[in-house]
Amino acid sequence: MALEIERKYLLTIPYQQxxxxxxxxxxSEQRIxxxxxxxxxxxxxxxxxxxxLSSNDYEYTHTFKNGVGLAREEVEYNITKVIYDQVIEAFGFVPLTKNRIxxxxxxxxxxxxxxxxxxFVVVEVEFGSMEEADSFVPPSWFGEEISFNKKYSNKAVWKQLQSEKQ
Incomplete structure (x- = not known):
């Protein structure tokens, strides 16, 4: 299982700037x-x-994550459009949508x-080791670190969307 080590921040200025x-x-830019x-x-x-968004090609993935904090185990693999569509139809959930630059x-x-x-807009950086992540000094435009603030996690935002649907 691969280890994902990342830190996240609230972006303080428009990314276009x-x-x-x-x-x-x-x-690259993707629609997710x-x-x-x-x-x-x-x-x-x-x-x-x-x-x-440059090639108009779609990719479909299934991901398992285990753990909390900066370092989590992650297994991600491609699935077919057919499998993706079946999962989406079976559950009927509202997807979280975003552009990733x-x-x-x-x-x-x-x-x-x-x-x-x-x-809100989030900027994240992935690292090869915990030492690298711990020693990282972000530029000021990164803004407040939210790596440990669960309210900004994709999972929490997605859960909120589901409660608003009802």
Whole structure:
């Protein structure tokens, strides 16, 4: 099982401004719809439909995550459109939707998530080790760190969407 080590921050300035000022260089942009099909306090199963906005190609994934905090175990693999559609139809949940901008900030790869259903933008960085994550000093435009604030987690936002549906 792969280990995902990431830190997340609330973006304090519009990401478009970062692009215009040459602070970040966009590598790709995706449209993501994600739905959780099972979750417990420290485990989750989700599916995603991911549209690459430059090629208009779709990818469908199924992900299992285990753990809490900066480092979590993660297993992700591709599934077919047919399987994705069956899961979505079977559960009838409202997907969490966002655009993900993957960009370079110097030598650092950052992912910026711009959500549709909530009024915040998140920038995240993945690391190869806990030492790397612990020693990371974010630039000021990253804003408040939310790595440990569950109210900003995708899972929490998605759960809120489901309660609003009823």
């Amino acid at each position: 970062l692009i215009e000022q040459g602070i970040i260089t966009v590598k 719809e994600q739905t959780y099909i099972a979750m417990d306090k420290d485990q989750e199963l989700r599916v995603r439909r991911i549209l690459d 993957t960009a370079m900030f110097g030598e650092l790869l950052v992912e910026i998530d711009v959500y549709d259903q909530v009024d």
